[in-house]
Amino acid sequence: MKLHTYFRSSAAYRVRIALNLKGIDYEAVPxxxxxxxxxxxxxAYRHINPSGMVPTLQDERGTxxxxxxxxxxxxxxxxxxxxxxxxxxxxARVRELAQIVSCDIHPLxxxxxxxxxxxxxxxxxxxxxxxxxxxxxxxxxxMESHLERHPGTGKFCHGETPTMADCFLVPQVFxxxxxxxxxxxxxxxxRIYGNCIALPAFEKAxxxxxxxxx
Amino acid sequence: MKLHTYFRSSAAYRVRIALNLKGIDYEAVPxxxxxxxxxxxxxAYRHINPSGMVPTLQDERGTxxxxxxxxxxxxxxxxxxxxxxxxxxxxARVRELAQIVSCDIHPLxxxxxxxxxxxxxxxxxxxxxxxxxxxxxxxxxxMESHLERHPGTGKFCHGETPTMADCFLVPQVFxxxxxxxxxxxxxxxxRIYGNCIALPAFEKAxxxxxxxxx
Numbered sequence: 001m002k003l004h005t006y007f008r009s010s011a012a013y014r015v016r017i018a019l020n021l022k023g024i025d026y027e028a029v030p031x032x033x034x035x036x037x038x039x040x041x042x043x044a045y046r047h048i049n050p051s052g053m054v055p056t057l058q059d060e061r062g063t064x065x066x067x068x069x070x071x072x073x074x075x076x077x078x079x080x081x082x083x084x085x086x087x088x089x090x091x092a093r094v095r096e097l098a099q100i101v102s103c104d105i106h107p108l109x110x111x112x113x114x115x116x117x118x119x120x121x122x123x124x125x126x127x128x129x130x131x132x133x134x135x136x137x138x139x140x141x142x143m144e145s146h147l148e149r150h151p152g153t154g155k156f157c158h159g160e161t162p163t164m165a166d167c168f169l170v171p172q173v174f175x176x177x178x179x180x181x182x183x184x185x186x187x188x189x190x191r192i193y194g195n196c197i198a199l200p201a202f203e204k205a206x207x208x209x210x211x212x213x214x
Numbered sequence: 215m216k217l218h219t220y221f222r223s224s225a226a227y228r229v230r231i232a233l234n235l236k237g238i239d240y241e242a243v244p245x246x247x248x249x250x251x252x253x254x255x256x257x258a259y260r261h262i263n264p265s266g267m268v269p270t271l272q273d274e275r276g277t278x279x280x281x282x283x284x285x286x287x288x289x290x291x292x293x294x295x296x297x298x299x300x301x302x303x304x305x306a307r308v309r310e311l312a313q314i315v316s317c318d319i320h321p322l323x324x325x326x327x328x329x330x331x332x333x334x335x336x337x338x339x340x341x342x343x344x345x346x347x348x349x350x351x352x353x354x355x356x357m358e359s360h361l362e363r364h365p366g367t368g369k370f371c372h373g374e375t376p377t378m379a380d381c382f383l384v385p386q387v388f389x390x391x392x393x394x395x396x397x398x399x400x401x402x403x404x405r406i407y408g409n410c411i412a413l414p415a416f417e418k419a420x421x422x423x424x425x426x427x428x
Contacts, residue, residue: 050359062303069309076302088290089276095283100265107321123335145264
């Protein structure tokens with residue numbers, strides 16, 4: 001299995017965690033998002049992923065893009081270490097938490113959006129940081145509220161073992177810390193993040209541990 | 215089953231399509247995103263959905279948010295009319311196409327982002343429209359390329375019957391047309407959109423057909 005990845009990509013980081021949790025060996029193929037005008041936008045890469053984004057996963061069956069679709073695929077093809085609970089309502093909750101990150105927070109903070117803000121709208125460095133912080137803080141408040149009030153929240157986002165929700169939360173917290181956002185106002189997020197990064201599967205997936213880390 | 219919905223919400227529109235395709239009766243509870251400073255942000259609504267967004271689905275089991283999580287839940291609890299194929303690679307592809315819409319296009323164009331652009335960054339009406347068009351055009355180019363090159367594309371995004379991918383694509387095309395974006399450069403998107411809206415399940419879910427339509 002080959003994972004086209006960039007060490008600091010939040011979406012690639014999610015897939016690395018899931019592969020590690022499931023104990024799936026893979027070959028990391030680095031795609032540098034800042035070099036050569038963005039290697040993800042070059043024809044060679046667009047040939048395997050027309051969206052020009054990371055990650056892309058390739059196995060003997062085919063080529064897959066979009067982190068959530070990849071995680072669901074891994075869940076269906078490698079069910080031995082499950083990342084979704086068995087009950088439909090629990091499964092919906094895990095996906096809901098993952099999607100707060102993947103739909104409500106992360107899309108507003110990725111590289112292409114930052115470029116547009118600066119290059120097309122001419123926003124200042126300060127206004128860019130305020131934008132980043134705004135969407136993360138709003139999303140974390142929502143996530144924390146979901147975690148705080150639900151009896152299913154445990155050592156991890158849902159129960160006592162990691163799920164897809166944790167695969168999504170951890171890279172987002174990593175980003176938040178990188179942008180110097182204080183996560184103390186979100187005690188469940190902070191606690192779950194701590195529990196996750198103590199596990200080898202999460203540690204091994206961290207940006208600083210990747211072959212292409214800078 | 216109760217669906218908290220707003221007629222023009224793209225995310226609620228996706229769920230309405232899926233409910234109709236599966237033949238599930240539901241009660242529509244309108245949440246007006248522009249009235250009372252946004253009814254979705256009021257305590258009464260946040261009590262059922264702390265994210266303060268539509269849609270929210272309530273059934274006898276519990277309360278669910280996030281459109282993709284809701285569609286997966288409906289698929290698991292009401293499998294009679296499937297919106298995912300049976301093979302893992304096909305399922306991954308349908309989710310991938312849905313996520314191009316839900317992660318790469320729609321989050322950049324929703325109401326709260328438009329408000330931030332105008333209220334916080336002071337962008338002009340023209341620059342706001344350019345922003346909207348930019349992300350839809352970039353996303354549609356990517357979607358079209360995925361559809362064009364894949365043998366699984368049929369009368370619908372994947373095969374000869376509607377899937378989750380179509381539930382996501384149609385509301386996004388509806389938005390694009392509302393913003394006067396020409397979809398002729400995306401022949402597969404335009405063709406599939408036409409095939410979808412000819413079906414009663416899609417027609418009944420359209421914004422103009424909702425009890426809260428204006």
